[in-house]
């Protein structure tokens with residue numbers, strides 16, 4: 001099969017590799033029809049993780065089931081499915097408690113949580129390929145309705161970024177009628193904006209500095225805040241009568257940098273503390289890592305930040321962190337898409353065959369104007 005293979009920092013190639021196959025009776029084999037390039041792929045692409053050369057990227061996958069193991073009895077051959085990026089067993093303590101993001105059995109002992117094609121997230125190959133092995137298929141596969149192919153650019157957002165944006169807003173504690181500031185107008189930040197609006201936020205602000213991303217935020221009904229034109233904290237204060245937003249969402253991650261390009265992993269966290277009101281809540285879904293060999297200083301290299309804990313504590317704020325437990329949300333978000341309430345594909349700028357992945361990675365990694373989200377289609381000829 002063809003697959004997008006990591007070859008070292010800023011190098012991927014589309015290569016012929018051994019076919020994915022069912023290896024256990026609980027597996028399903030999926031022919032991938034839509035698979036996204038994600039911002040978290042870029043951390044690995046840039047060589048900022050210990051992702052191994054030769055591995056396949058891709059954790060946001062939709063496709064058709066073409067084979068199931070003997071122990072799979074719910075998912076059927078011919079089903080179109082969405083695979084949550086979390087690989088989860090379904091019956092460990094964390095899975096039973098709806099924390100599939102911290103499954104205790106899908107990674108090596110001592111590490112909770114697993115994902116397809118992801119650094120430190122277990123042995124699972126990614127879906128930027130013609131075929132994908134889905135383990136514990138009855139638990140992990142979400143069967144899509146009859147419009148799965150027509151709306152696959154919407155449904156493909158169910159693997160990660162739509163639930164992740166939703167999770168950021170949920171962790172912030174947003175109530176209908178409250179205000180929220182979202183830092184980061186990338187795919188996840190814009191999904192957080194869509195989520196907050198869908199949940200009934202009175203005012204949603206999205207902070208970024210890229211015109212194309214801010215336009216998307218505006219299109220979905222958020223107020224764009226350009227942090228290259230002045231302090232985002234002051235702009236949020238102007239929007240909230242000087243009180244700060246009720247809630248905040250962190251959708252940037254450890255490679256945060258100021259408009260001049262200086263990297264500082266505490267920048268966004270501290271801006272959130274400053275721009276959220278006393279006793280407000282913050283949801284942090286941007287990726288932070290325990291080790292970052294490419295970090296700009298010693299603290300960052302060891303995953304530490306200059307977090308303003310004093311202000312955070314003084315203001316009595318709360319913060320939720322970590323990856324999204326996709327299964328907690330995906331069936332409900334699927335119904336919002338099915339019923340036409342949301343169209344998360346509004347952020348998609350490029351639908352491309354798999355062969356064009358190396359070029360797409362280059363453009364997306366450079367945050368080039370107009371490259372807001374790339375969907376690859378391994379079933380389409382290059």
Ligand SMILES: [Zn+2]
Pocket residue numbers: 038039040041059060085160161
């Ligand atoms: Zn992702």
Ligand SMILES: [Zn+2]
Pocket residue numbers: 088089090091092093094095096102103104105106
């Ligand atoms: Zn589990």
